[in-house]
Amino acid sequence: MSEKNRSQRFQYDQNLVGRTRIGKIWKVVFLVSTIIGILALTTLLLNILNSTVGYVAYQGKIMASSLTIDGVPLQQQSRDQLLALLQANLSSGAYNKLNNEKAFQDRSRSDLHALVLERIVRYKVVGSWSLWDSLTQSSQIKNLVTSDFPDAELKFKSWLTPDFLASQQSSEAVTAGVRTAILGTLLTILITILFAFPVGVAAAIYLEEYARDTWFNRLVQTNINNLAGVPSIIYGILGLAIFIRAFQKLTSGVLFGMVDPASATGRTILSAGLTLGLLILPIIIINSQESIRAVPQALRKAGFGLGATKLQTIWAHVLPNALPGILTGTILAISRAIGETAPLVVVGASTAISFDPGIFSRFTTLPIQVYQWTARPQDEWRHLAAAAIVALLAIMLSLNAAAILLRNRFARKY
Amino acid sequence: MTDNDYILEAHDLNVFYGSFRAVAAVNLNILRNNITAIIGPSGCGKSTLLRSFNRMNELYTGTRTEGEVRFDGQNLYDKDVDPVEVRYRIGMVFQKANPFPKSIYENIAWGARIHGFKGNMDELVEFSLRQAALWDEVKDILKQSGLSLSGGQQQRLCIARAIAIQPEVILMDEPASALDPIATLKIEELMQDLKKKYTIVIVTHNMQQAARVSDFTAMMMLAGTESRSGTVIEFDATNRIFTRPSDKRTEDYVTGRFG
Amino acid sequence: MNEIQNTMEERPMYPTKASGLKNRRILGETLIRSLLFLAGIFSILTTLAIIYELGKEAWLFFRLPEVNLWQFLTGTSWQPHINEFGVLPLVTATLVTTFIAMLIAIPLGLATAVFLSEYATNRSRNTIKPVLEILAGIPTIVYGYFALTFITPLLRFIFGSDVVEIYNTGSAGIVMGILILPLIASISEDALNAVPRSLREAAYGLGATRLEVAIKTVIPAALSGIAAAIILGISRAIGETMIVAVAAGAGPNFTLNPFKGAETMTGHIVRISGGDLSYDSIDYNSIFAIGLLLFSFTLLLNIVSQRIVRRFREVYE
Numbered sequence: 001m002s003e004k005n006r007s008q009r010f011q012y013d014q015n016l017v018g019r020t021r022i023g024k025i026w027k028v029v030f031l032v033s034t035i036i037g038i039l040a041l042t043t044l045l046l047n048i049l050n051s052t053v054g055y056v057a058y059q060g061k062i063m064a065s066s067l068t069i070d071g072v073p074l075q076q077q078s079r080d081q082l083l084a085l086l087q088a089n090l091s092s093g094a095y096n097k098l099n100n101e102k103a104f105q106d107r108s109r110s111d112l113h114a115l116v117l118e119r120i121v122r123y124k125v126v127g128s129w130s131l132w133d134s135l136t137q138s139s140q141i142k143n144l145v146t147s148d149f150p151d152a153e154l155k156f157k158s159w160l161t162p163d164f165l166a167s168q169q170s171s172e173a174v175t176a177g178v179r180t181a182i183l184g185t186l187l188t189i190l191i192t193i194l195f196a197f198p199v200g201v202a203a204a205i206y207l208e209e210y211a212r213d214t215w216f217n218r219l220v221q222t223n224i225n226n227l228a229g230v231p232s233i234i235y236g237i238l239g240l241a242i243f244i245r246a247f248q249k250l251t252s253g254v255l256f257g258m259v260d261p262a263s264a265t266g267r268t269i270l271s272a273g274l275t276l277g278l279l280i281l282p283i284i285i286i287n288s289q290e291s292i293r294a295v296p297q298a299l300r301k302a303g304f305g306l307g308a309t310k311l312q313t314i315w316a317h318v319l320p321n322a323l324p325g326i327l328t329g330t331i332l333a334i335s336r337a338i339g340e341t342a343p344l345v346v347v348g349a350s351t352a353i354s355f356d357p358g359i360f361s362r363f364t365t366l367p368i369q370v371y372q373w374t375a376r377p378q379d380e381w382r383h384l385a386a387a388a389i390v391a392l393l394a395i396m397l398s399l400n401a402a403a404i405l406l407r408n409r410f411a412r413k414y
Numbered sequence: 415m416t417d418n419d420y421i422l423e424a425h426d427l428n429v430f431y432g433s434f435r436a437v438a439a440v441n442l443n444i445l446r447n448n449i450t451a452i453i454g455p456s457g458c459g460k461s462t463l464l465r466s467f468n469r470m471n472e473l474y475t476g477t478r479t480e481g482e483v484r485f486d487g488q489n490l491y492d493k494d495v496d497p498v499e500v501r502y503r504i505g506m507v508f509q510k511a512n513p514f515p516k517s518i519y520e521n522i523a524w525g526a527r528i529h530g531f532k533g534n535m536d537e538l539v540e541f542s543l544r545q546a547a548l549w550d551e552v553k554d555i556l557k558q559s560g561l562s563l564s565g566g567q568q569q570r571l572c573i574a575r576a577i578a579i580q581p582e583v584i585l586m587d588e589p590a591s592a593l594d595p596i597a598t599l600k601i602e603e604l605m606q607d608l609k610k611k612y613t614i615v616i617v618t619h620n621m622q623q624a625a626r627v628s629d630f631t632a633m634m635m636l637a638g639t640e641s642r643s644g645t646v647i648e649f650d651a652t653n654r655i656f657t658r659p660s661d662k663r664t665e666d667y668v669t670g671r672f673g
Numbered sequence: 674m675n676e677i678q679n680t681m682e683e684r685p686m687y688p689t690k691a692s693g694l695k696n697r698r699i700l701g702e703t704l705i706r707s708l709l710f711l712a713g714i715f716s717i718l719t720t721l722a723i724i725y726e727l728g729k730e731a732w733l734f735f736r737l738p739e740v741n742l743w744q745f746l747t748g749t750s751w752q753p754h755i756n757e758f759g760v761l762p763l764v765t766a767t768l769v770t771t772f773i774a775m776l777i778a779i780p781l782g783l784a785t786a787v788f789l790s791e792y793a794t795n796r797s798r799n800t801i802k803p804v805l806e807i808l809a810g811i812p813t814i815v816y817g818y819f820a821l822t823f824i825t826p827l828l829r830f831i832f833g834s835d836v837v838e839i840y841n842t843g844s845a846g847i848v849m850g851i852l853i854l855p856l857i858a859s860i861s862e863d864a865l866n867a868v869p870r871s872l873r874e875a876a877y878g879l880g881a882t883r884l885e886v887a888i889k890t891v892i893p894a895a896l897s898g899i900a901a902a903i904i905l906g907i908s909r910a911i912g913e914t915m916i917v918a919v920a921a922g923a924g925p926n927f928t929l930n931p932f933k934g935a936e937t938m939t940g941h942i943v944r945i946s947g948g949d950l951s952y953d954s955i956d957y958n959s960i961f962a963i964g965l966l967l968f969s970f971t972l973l974l975n976i977v978s979q980r981i982v983r984r985f986r987e988v989y990e
Contacts, residue, residue, distance in 0.1 A: 010538055010580055013530035016499055023884040027792060033784030034793075034801060037858070040851045041808050044815070047823045202712035210709060222979070224716045229905070229975040230968065231912025233939050234723060236946070237964045241726040245952060278719055285716065311702050339812025342914035342939070346946040346960075367814045367915075374818050374919055382822060389815050400810060473877055475794065502880035512871040515894055524889070525879035572875070579879060 048393075051386035052160050054134040057145045058174055059152035061122035074116065082112040089120045102355040114167055114175055123174035125380035126152050159387035169353050169364065173380035178388050181369035184269065184357050185338060185395075188365055191273025192280065192337055197330055199277075200284030204326075207285070208292040209314055228282040236346030239275030244347060247271075253360030267348035269363040275347050276340060280333040287333070291325030292318060324410035331403035335396045341367040366392045420484075421446040421583060421613050422467060422504075427481035429462050429471055436462045438643035440481075442632055444583075449605055449614045451624035451652070454634035455667070459644030460617045463634065464585050467615065468504040469497040485583075502529060505576035509588040511568035513560030513575070518543075518552050521560045521571055525579045538578055545611075546574035547604050566597025570604065577612075584608065586616040590623065602627050621668060624652065631655040633664045727968060730961030737955060745962070751925035751941075753955060760963065762925035766935035770846040770917055771910040773931060777850025778906055782857030783899065789858070790865035791887040802859075809855035817919030820848040825920060828932070836932055840922035843931030849916050853906045860905065864898020865891055901978045908974035912967065914939040938967050 067074045069081050077085075083104060087095060098104070098115070107115075117123060126149045129141055134156060145154045167177020203224075211217040244266030249255045251271040295318050303313030350362040351372055357363050364372075366388060373385035422444035429437040437459040444450050452460045462471060469490060471477045483490045490500050513521050522539045523531075531538065539556070543549035548570040552563070560571055569589055576584055586605075590598040605614055605627055618624050624631055633648040633655060648661045659665045735742050739756040748759015785805070789798050824844040829837045837843070868891050876890040892899070922934025923944055936944065942960050950957055 009533075010526075010541075011532050012526075012579070013532050014499075014502070015530050016496060019498070019528075019882050019885070020496065023882040026884050026888075030784045030788035030792060033781045034788045036781055037785060037808060037851070037854055038801070038804050040854075041804060041811075043823070044811070044819045044851075047819055048815070051822065199712050199715055202709050203715060206709035206713035210706065211713065220714060220717060223720050225979065226972060226975055227716055227719060229908060229971065230723070231914070231939065231971055233912065233914045233942055234727075234964055234968050234971075237942065237960060238719075238723050238726060240946065241730065241961075242722060281719070282716060309702060311705055335810070339810075339814070341812065341814045342918070342943060345918075345943050348946070367812055370814050370818065371915065371919065374814075374821060382818075385818060389818060392812065393815070396810065396812070468878070470874070470878065473874070498880050498882055500880075501878055506878040508871065508874060508878070510871060512869075512875040514872065514875065514890065524876075525881075528879065528881050528885055528889070575875075575879065 048386045048389050050131045051383050052390055053131045053156075053158045054383070055127075055129045055138075055141050055154060055156050056125060056159075056380070056383075057127040057149055057152045057154045058123050058125045059149060061124070062120060063151075067116070067121065074113075074121075077113075079109045079112060082109065082116055085116055085120060086112065094119070110166075111168075114170070118170050118172050118175045123172060125173045125378070128380045128383055159383045160390050164384075164387055165391065168355075169369070171352065173378070173384060176373075176384055178366060178369055178391055180353050180355075180357065181364050181366045181388070182391070184363045185365040185367075187269045187357060187359060188273045188276060188344075188363065189334060189338060191270060191359070192276040193330075193334060195274055195277035196281045196284055196333075200281050200330075201288050201326060203281075203285045204288030204292055205314060205319075208289050209310065209318070224282045224285050228286060231342075232279055232340055233342040233346060235275055235279040236343030238278065239271060239343060239347045243271035243274050251360075256360075265348075265362075267350070267362060268360045269357055270359050272344050272347050272349075272363055272365070275343050276337045279340065279343060280337050283333045283336070284330055287329030288322070288326045291322040291329065294325060295321045324406060328403045328407045331399055331406070335399040335403070338365075338396060338399070339367055339392065341365075341371055344368055345371065366395075419446050420444065421486060422615070423482075423484040424463075424466075425482040425484065427463070427466060427483060428479070429459070429466050430478040430480070432476045435643040437466065438637050438641070438645045440646050442646055442649060444613060444615055445630065446613050447609055447611075448629040449609050449616060449627055450630045450632065451628035452615065452617045452632045452634055452646075453619070453621060453624045453667075454644070455636075456619060457644075458634050458636050460619075460634050461587050463644070463646075464587055464615060464617045465506075467583070467585055468501050468506055470501075470506065472497065502579060503581055504583040504585060505579065505581035507569070507572050507576055507584065507586045507589050510592050511565060511572050513563075513568050513571050515559065515561055517557045518560050518563070518571060519556040521575050522578045525575055529579050542574040542578040545577050545608065546570045547600065547607070548574055564597070566593050566600060569593060569597070569601060573601075573604065573608075577608075581612065583613045583615065586614060588617055588619065591619065598623070621656075625656050628652045633659070633661070633667065635663055635667070723968065727961050727965040730958050731965040733953075734955070734958035734962040737958070739955070749927045753959070758959070760938075760966065762927035763936060763938045763941050763963065764966075765927060765929065766842055766917075766921065766925075767911055767937040767939070769842050769929060769931055769935070770849060770913075770921060770937055771907060773843060773846025774849035774853055774910045774913075775903070775907060777847060778853040778857050778910075779903055781850075782854045782902070782906070783861055785854070785858040786861035786865055786899075787887055787892070789862050791883060791891065805855040805858055808851070809859075811852075813852065813913060813915040814919070816848045816852050817845075817916045820844045820916055820920035824848055832932065838922070838932060838934050840920060840934035841932050842917070842921045842935050842937075845917045845919075845921035846931060848920070849910055849913055852913070852916070853909055856909060857902045857906045860902035861895070861899045864895040864902065867898065868894045897981045897984055901981045904974050904978040904981070908971045908978070911974070912939065912971050914943055918943045938963050942967075 067085060069077060069085070072081065086104075090098075104112070127141075127145060129137075134141065142154065145152055164177045165182065166179050167175060169180040170176040207217070207221065211220070243251050248266035251266045251268050251274070253268065253270075299317050299321060300313055303317045308316065344365055345368060349364045349368040351364070353362055353364055355361070370385050370388045370392065373381040373388065420443045424440050424442040427437060427440040427442075428435060440463060452463060454460055465471045466479055467483060467490075471479060479491060485500070485504065488495070514524060516524065519539055522542050523535050526535065526538055540549060540553075543552060548567060551567060560568065563571060573584070590601045593601065602623065605616070608614060616624075616628065629652055631650065631652045632646045634644050635647050637643050637645045648655065648659060648664045650660070655664060656668050659668060734740055735745070740758050745758050745760050747761065748757060749761045750757045750759050751762050789801060793801065821844075824847055825837070825839065825841065828841070828844055872890055872894060873886055876886040881889070917937045917940040921940055922936055923940070924934070924936055925941065926933065926935035928935055942963055945956050945960055
């Protein structure tokens with residue numbers, strides 16, 4: 001473009017070409033940076049899936065076929081037959097210990113079957129391979145197993161099976177499952193919700209509807225904001241000191257006469273649930289506050305105008321309007337709590353539980369199960385951990401999806 | 415008037431927001447070193463038309479411009495014309511003053527630096543502020559934030575900022591609508607000074623201002639009773655628009671019968 | 674005036690029976706109000722409990738004859754069995770992992786924020802933001818697994834197995850960076866979006882390219898929000914536990930080498946409390962001392978970040 005009328009006094013070195021080129025380069029840099037995040041997520045998920053499915057070679061200490069009784073193979077034996085096997089093959093000490101943890105008559109047939117597999121047949125994994133390796137080195141794997149482990153079975157299986165979900169914790173990779181962990185998670189979260197939801201919403205109502213702008217209330221608010229940023233492990237330490245040590249009589253169940261004081265510890269599901277409750281309490285409060293704040297003033301004025309008291313207005317008008325937002329935030333907070341590991345490790349999760357947990361029992365949760373399995377050196381535990389991760393992510397994904405659906409459905413109304 | 419005196423010419427200009435045609439078939443010629451006002455009732459596309467002169471409309475997705483705008487003979491909407499260069503030559507002052515949250519000095523230096531200014535920055539800053547009739551008021555507080563000035567001063571700062579990169583045209587989108595009468599007067603006096611070196615196109619909803627300040631006036635209105643597109647229905651020397659307009663709609667508007 | 678007063682006094686405001694109801698209603702309301710108030714200040718109780726417990730046990734720890742506060746803060750060896758309680762190995766490991774994490778999270782997070790705020794179309798923004806939310810929502814134990822089973826082998830492949838140990842702070846740091854990236858990206862993006870459109874228009878109007886508008890106008894205007902995001906990211910990295918517990922290593926090690934294993938403050942707490950722990954043992958008390966240190970760090974960072982956010986809000990008032 002021609003440049004008439006330009007003052008000669010001030011010179012500009014426009015460099016339009018250079019600037020445009022730099023602009024294009026940086027745009028690519030920004031785009032690539034964004035894509036790296038997406039790539040990281042994809043890699044992570046693929047890595048986990050890669051570990052979840054693949055070839056497994058395993059053989060038992062005793063051949064399962066040698067346990068056939070009267071022509072009935074192990075798979076189809078009755079409770080009594082299985083019980084007889086256990087009695088015959090386990091030492092009396094081991095037998096009694098199992099009976100003490102949970103009486104044999106209370107255990108189901110499939111429980112007993114699992115025990116036989118775990119304690120007598122003792123399948124051991126002699127080799128496991130990832131999906132990628134299984135697909136690309138299939139013949140090499142087959143040759144290796146035939147030459148090194150002639151008695152072993154080689155199967156292409158997914159570690160994530162319905163059996164996996166239904167089986168209890170075990171020290172053998174073949175029979176280990178996440179049932180104990182899932183039940184532990186469910187019970188723990190139940191307690192967390194029962195504790196954190198009412199207290200959190202009540203606190204939010206107080207802060208938004210009743211608290212005047214004094215220095216004290218501002219301090220409370222700042223305090224909540226700070227608590228939300230405290231690392232989760234500190235809550236674990238707090239739980240250790242308070243729920244497990246100081247309140248041991250309460251959390252171990254001794255107070256309720258449910259547990260023998262001699263063997264009681266405070267490291268129960270109750271303690272775990274309360275600790276997680278403390279952890280997500282600030283999040284629930286902050287989120288509920290936002291939802292309550294978003295309720296239009298007009299709604300409150302309408303309530304007062306009809307002669308309702310403050311409490312009646314809150315209960316009948318403000319809360320129902322804020323409820324979708326409160327629920328969405330709570331669901332997301334719960335999803336977060338489900339994935340929390342560090343505070344529960346400090347509070348003291350157990351490694352070996354062979355029974356379904358109750359409120360006052362020792363506990364493990366799904367993420368802790370993942371942690372414990374990941375920490376083991378053998379390959380097969382990595383696969384189990386991966387399968388457990390898939391289960392965990394599936395639970396969290398459904399919760400988050402439910403929360404988003406809830407949010408979208410109610411967002412349209414207002 | 416020869417063609418060389420037209421610094422900006424719009425030929426059959428249409429601007430669309432999605433499928434909505436905001437500006438329809440505008441033909442308008444802006445004379446160099448004059449003040450041209452675009453007036454009309456609100457909602458008839460005055461700002462959109464103004465912003466098509468420096469390709470500001472395309473910052474927002476979904477806008478489409480058809481037709482030509484010639485600047486010194488060259489079509490601004492040609493494929494190989496960079497909008498960055500267009501805005502370097504055609505500056506803009508906005509309805510609400512928007513100085514950067516930086517010092518007064520930096521506000522003015524910012525644009526100059528981007529375009530590779532190679533001279534004495536202090537000199538440029540003083541020159542721009544003098545041209546914007548702001549120098550005496552701020553010469554001792556150049557390091558203070560631009561946001562600390564009054565509304566009228568901020569707007570003059572924005573004018574100085576635009577001047578600093580030496581544009582040939584200055585577009586003003588209702589520059590005084592947020593200001594008090596005294597600040598408005600200052601801006602209007604400033605415009606009379608500025609037109610000696612620059613060409614000014616101003617959009618205003620204030621008819622009296624247009625009558626006071628401009629040499630030429632374009633009257634914009636909705637194209638018809640059914641239409642929601644705006645078009646220029648009359649363009650002439652200001653005194654003729656306000657005393658003997660050709661179009662009845664113009665006459666209704668300027669006499670206050672409508673609009 | 675008197676007539677009006679008299680008539681008003683003659684007419685009772687409420688029938689006597691209803692007065693009883695009114696009193697009961699007020700009583701119920703007061704009760705509920707008190708409950709709400711208690712819930713409201715419950716959080717103060719939590720903070721007091723944290724400070725009390727950490728402080729009390731930490732004090733018990735420092736009161737022990739084997740422990741010396743100065744040695745605690747400056748000693749480079751943590752070996753309880755020979756009475757050495759220097760916390761620096763744990764602190765340096767925390768700093769190394771945090772540093773590596775920020776090296777990844779800050780540039781990538783900021784770049785993502787700039788892309789989403791200044792370049793992306795609505796459609797791409799709506800696809801990318803959920804992905805970032807998913808990244809942020811994955812439990813940290815899963816990230817730990819990823820670090821151990823993918824990143825560490827990768828590092829060993831690139832740099833050699835004799836250079837990179839099986840447990841190393843580098844791989845934990847990298848994965849932590851990926852974890853924190855969405856946090857920095859989303860808070861920074863909020864800060865960038867809060868910059869008013871009129872500022873961008875002014876810059877475009879002066880003939881700036883999109884890059885110049887983003888870097889020279891929007892980012893400087895959003896700077897305090899971005900700073901707050903970064904500080905929050907650092908605080909998050911310092912408090913992160915499971916990734917380092919799984920992948921960084923067990924056992925204090927005073928080293929800056931990211932290819933070697935070392936234990937962070939959080940990793941140490943988790944390891945000690947995961948084992949057999951008797952109350953009032955020196956190990957038990959040391960958890961609280963380290964926890965107090967950790968709590969102080971993160972609290973300080975969070976307060977600083979909140980201050981910055983408050984100052985940031987003033988710019989557009």
